[in-house]
Amino acid sequence: MAQLLAALNKYFGFTDFRPGQREVVEQVMAGQDVLAIMPTGQGKSLCYQLPGFMLPGITLVISPLVALMKDQVDSLHTRKLHQATFLNSQLTPEEHRQRLAGIRQGKYKLIYVAPERLRTRSFSALISDMPLDLLVVDEAHCISQWGHDFRPDYLYLREFIQGLARRPRVLALTATATPRVQQDILQQLGIEQAVKVVAGSDRPNLYLAARRLASGQAKLQALTLVLAGLSGSGIIYTATRKETEEVAAFLISQLKLPAAPYHAGMTPEQRAAVQESFINGEYPVVVATNAFGMGIDKQDIRFVIHYSMPASIEAYYQEVGRAGRDGQPATCTLLYTPRDRALQDWMINNDALTREHLVIFWKAYQRGWRNGRSILDINELAAAGLDENRLRLVAVGLERHGVISLVERNAEYLEIESGPREMDAKIARAILRQSERHQFDRRTKLQALVNWIHTGSCRRRVLLEYFGERVKQPAGRCCDNCTANSSGEEEYSFEPLEVLRCLQQLPRGVGRKKMAAILRGAKEKDIIERDYHLLPHYGKLKHLTGTAVLAMIDRLLGDGYLMASGDQYPVLELTPKGWEAISLGNPLPVPPEVEQSPPKPANHINQRLDEVLLAALKEYRSGLARQNNKPAFIFFHDRVLEEIARQKPDSLAALGQIPGIGPQKLARFGQDLLDLIRKNNLVKG
Known part of the structure; x- marks a missing residue:
């Protein structure tokens, strides 16, 4: 132990290990294969980096993300640990040649590669001649077809390991793996006898919440309210590039919030600039697709908002895990509309x-x-x-x-x-x-997340049980459901019981929408043809809207009274908990009302856009981008310039009223913008 602590201090400047790290490092140094399950932000990378520098041979790290490789190596280099490198497709031919030469010369102790590189003969031949002491499989859930981010290239790792003349010890690491996925990782890698270190997935400093909304407009209103109660830096996750741009523009123009978009459609230089600006605090908020956040060493992220629902509980928990890495309280809020589920279904089918x-x-x-x-x-x-x-x-x-x-x-x-x-x-x-x-497994994972969104149980407990962990009922700041239950806001009714009894009477399974139609007494052709209208519970909930009945069904799914079975067209089934509820006959929780859209504002007459002025403003912005070697949108979004070209303010005070022109930009660029406006007016005059 003393030797490990000395090495920890020598290489990284730390005086002690985080929970789980010491156990993993000790087993690796003892020559054992290890599967480590550690929460995001708990320091998984140190579990192989420290042994990598201590072992006599080299450590090969298999990572699925190009950006993560670079971030890890850059972080080591800042600590003056230069015996680390990576090989990926973004290197120039000359850079690739130089790094291969460095590997042959024994220049590196840690080498990061993507899994597909192991299947190229040239690299396999190179590594077979090297003293490989440790093979690290990062994001090891990618090897499992039951994992949330399956990568086919990971399936060749076992063959690669078996083909080595001298078998290294293997360390597999992941933050998100159910018991089934954990077992699959061990089998796929051929390390069934590996030591398993489970540090636990609980992040008690994260407050978890989900809000059910009727539409995109209601979602924007909810986002405004959520942000009003938050401070510090945060990430807002969206599902598509278009949504990323739109939400960032909304924050800038309507909320006057310094923000930037981040997605795969941007150039590497643009993405790097946004990431750097976020880390140094120039942009407190980044609106991003799920690629953002991997490997970012920012400890003080105070909130993560999912503007769009991710594809699984694993993906959700990995993304919210980027908040509160300093151990201080952080808030994680998911905004959900039915369209989010439809979009994920479309992605799976596509x-x-x-x-x-x-x-x-x-x-x-x-x-x-x-x-x-x-x-x-x-x-x-x-x-x-x-x-x-x-x-x-x-x-x-x-x-x-x-x-x-x-x-x-x-x-x-x-x-x-x-x-x-x-x-x-x-x-x-x-x-x-x-x-x-x-595809079926992806749909199953999506349904599990939708059930979590609709549950009235403790969100933390449901999450941890999903990963095979048990947790005592947490005290204090936990989740929105615990807050509602402790304040007595939960409502109960016999109406959800009618849903269960109706399903009990059905001769065959139906989907949730058909179930809602039967309960509301719809006269659709197939309902009549199949004699559903003759059921005792036909039309029992006709006094409710279709949305309300669907919300009730979703709550019953989320609380485990119902389950959805089947692939592309799932049908409802009663669970043992549902049968028990029918037998007891007690009232059940009623879901809160879905948040609706605000009324549309009255129409207003837009001022005419001055196209000549807009062109001059964009040219000015381009000059700023060239001078500072940063993307143009970092200075002014198109919508901000368009608003200036409409209003043509004649003073700094008037310019400061335009959404997206905050005090810093007003002080830095305000006079230049006014000069452009005056010059344009003189030319036109």
Whole structure:
């Protein structure tokens, strides 16, 4: 222990370990394989970085995220630990050559790579000649098809490990893995006897809340109210690039809040500038897709808001885990509308693998065939409809069935050669069935998150039970449901019981919308044809709106009285808890009303936009961007410049009234903007 603490202080300047870190490091240093489950922000990276510098050989870190590799290596370099590097597709050919040379010369102790690199012969041959002491599988849930972020390339890790002349110890790390996923990780890596270190997923300093809203407009109103009660820096997560831009513009123009968007459609330079500005406090709020936050070393994030629902409980908990890493209280709020569920369903369906995708791949494979190998243009495949995710599924599926063998892969092309087997209908069906199983699992995870949103139970307890952990009923600041229950705000009624009794009477399962229609006494054709209108509980809730009945069904799902079974078209079933509720006959909790949209404001006549002035303002902004080597939108969003070109303010006071022009920007750029406006007026005059 003394030796470990001395090394911890020498390399990282720390005097003690965080919970779970010491146990992992001790087992690794003792030569054991380890599976470590540690919450986000608990310092998983130190669990392999410290052994990496202490062990005599090299440590190979498998990471699925290019940005995370760079952040980790940059962080080590700031500590003057320069024996770390990474290899990824964003390096120039010269940078790649130099780093490979450095690896051959023994210059590095820690090497970060993406999982697909292990399948290239050149890199495998290089590593086989190196003294590999430790193989680290970061984000290890990616290896499990039951995990929330399955990556097919991870499936080759076991084969890679077994192919090494000298087997290294293996450390698998993840923050979010159910018991089923944990077992799958061990099996897929071939480390069934590994020591398991579970540090616990509970983050008691995070206050968890979810709000059910009727529409996007109601969501903007709720976002305004939530932000009004918060201070400090935070992240607002959205589902799409468009939503990211729109919400950021709303914060800037309507709430006068310094904010910036962040998504994959921006250039690497733009994303880096936003990230840097967020870390140093120039932008207290970033509106981002789920790529933002990985590896960001910012301890004082005081809130995370999900403007859009993520795809699973695992993804949600990983993202809120970026708040409050300093141990101080932080607030995590999820805003939900029915459209969010529909969007996630669409994404799942849109990612499905079809026979046509196999045909696209196979034709490209045949066209590119030269001298025993085929080179496939990845951009060309994407344009034909085979995007990166589907390409991975097809290529990995064919390779696992022995049809092809990967030779080399980078951001531009895929080089493969034929395997010992021929492509046939049986193999195609097997690949498509695997894709269908993956789709089903994604839908199951999505339903679990929707149930969590609608539950009236303690949100922290439900989350931890999902990950196979038990927690005592927390005291104090916990979640919105605990707050409501402790204040006596929870309402009870016999109406939810009528839903359960109606389902009990049905001869066959129905979906939630059909169930609501039956309870409301709808006269739809199939309801009459199937004699649902003859049921004793037909029309029992006709005095309620369809939205209210659906909310009641969702609450029963969330509280575990009902379950949804089936794949694309799930039907409702009673759970043992639901049967017990029918037997007892007691009233059940009623969900709170869904928050509605505010009334639309009265129309107002917009001032005419001065296009000449707008062009001059944009040119001024471009000059600022060039001078400071930052993206233009960091200085002024388009909507801010458009408002200036409409109102044409004639004083600093008037300019300061425009949304998006805060005190700092007014002091820094105000006089320049007024000079541009006056110059424009003189020219026109």
